[in-house]
Amino acid sequence: MTTTKIFDTLWAEYSERTPSAQKINELFIGKGNQIFNDHVAFRTFDDPRVDIEVLAKPFLAAGYVENGDYTFEAKKLYAKHYEHATDKNLPRVFISQLKIAEFSVELQEEVEKMISGIPLEALTSDDLVFKGRLWEQPSFEVYEKLQAETEYAAWLYVNGFCSNHFTVDINKLETFKSLQEVNHFLKDNGFKMNTSGGEIKGSPEEFLEQSSVLADRIPVDFKELTKEITSCYYEFAFRHPMPNGALFSGFVTGSADKIFESTDMKPK
Ligand code: OOG
Ligand code: NI
Numbered sequence: 388m389t390t391t392k393i394f395d396t397l398w399a400e401y402s403e404r405t406p407s408a409q410k411i412n413e414l415f416i417g418k419g420n421q422i423f424n425d426h427v428a429f430r431t432f433d434d435p436r437v438d439i440e441v442l443a444k445p446f447l448a449a450g451y452v453e454n455g456d457y458t459f460e461a462k463k464l465y466a467k468h469y470e471h472a473t474d475k476n477l478p479r480v481f482i483s484q485l486k487i488a489e490f491s492v493e494l495q496e497e498v499e500k501m502i503s504g505i506p507l508e509a510l511t512s513d514d515l516v517f518k519g520r521l522w523e524q525p526s527f528e529v530y531e532k533l534q535a536e537t538e539y540a541a542w543l544y545v546n547g548f549c550s551n552h553f554t555v556d557i558n559k560l561e562t563f564k565s566l567q568e569v570n571h572f573l574k575d576n577g578f579k580m581n582t583s584g585g586e587i588k589g590s591p592e593e594f595l596e597q598s599s600v601l602a603d604r605i606p607v608d609f610k611e612l613t614k615e616i617t618s619c620y621y622e623f624a625f626r627h628p629m630p631n632g633a634l635f636s637g638f639v640t641g642s643a644d645k646i647f648e649s650t651d652m653k654p655k
Contacts, residue, residue: 388514390449390477396517397427397550404618405603407578408553411621414576415555418562425556425624426468426479429516430543433484434502436510439467442548444513446480454479455637459644462539463489468638478554481638483647485539494536497529501544520547527609530616538651545607545616551650552599554622558634566596566625573600581620581648583655588642594627594635597642602650620649 402409412422431437443451451469458465466483487498504522509515525545534541542551555569563569566587570580578600580586589595602617626634648655 388445388449390471390474393445393449394424394427394478398553400517400519401427401550401553401619404549404605405621407600407603408619408621411555411573411578411600414572415560420560420562423476423556423559424478425554425622425626426481427550427553428481428483429548430539430551431482431484431548432498432502432540432543433465433486433488434498436502437505437515437548439465439482439484442482442516443467443469443480445516448513450474451480457483457638457640457643459483459640459647462644462647463537464539464647466638466643470636479636481643485537485543490536490540494533494540497533497544498540515548516550518548520545522547525607525609527611527614530609534652538653539647541652542617542650546618550619552620552622554597554624557623557625566598566623569623569625570598581646581654583648584642584645588645589639591627593639593642594629595637595639595642596625596627597639597646598623599646599649601654617650617652622646622649 429442431442446469450472452472454468454470456467463486464483469480471477487495501522509518509521530541533544581599581601588597599620599622602620604615605618606613607616629635
């Protein structure tokens, strides 16, 4: 699959479930900006049938290479980021996985049910990343049980495999010169920011500043009832030059830790 096809497909799915991202794009474009993406992100479990390496396949096939890895002790997550080997205008790809062995036996059993419910043809398709939720209709009781241990697993149980956020590259906007200005503009237009760890995560000293709006909520048909649950969110990244003059290209663990919380049902 070409990179154009990959990102067009991902954007179509994501923007349909994330009306805020479409609205924010219209606002930026209305001010005379063109939008470029800094990165997109995916979530999964560390089971070898569906882990980071499996989700990365379409990207590796399209010329992406691994560029860094990150550990999140408290959230029991591990992540890798990928960049295109030659075309640096393409978005980075950030994929995290939940370390399921570190959770309760009950959670492990639920995850096993999810993964063993995935049709074999999807598991062997090399494009799991586009497929959404591949297991049976979720139960609200299970959702709440997962959520009590980890918002991440509960989110994945409902949303499945998909891009959980796109990220506007603020360096490339014409009419905004800082993340502060962007946040101000978004709040003026009624958007709610993720304030966990402060509205802006990171600093010029860390070479990366990031912010995000709280995830949209869409109705989910559980077995027992229909309820609005977080879908996906939009992020904003501003990169600073390192001492060698090049823009920093990685991620900052302490900031990412808080960005994950954009999909929490109970935001901090
Ligand atoms: C990923 C959160 C981390 C970043 O830019 O630091 C991240 C997620 O929500 O799955 O995207
Ligand atoms: Ni991100």
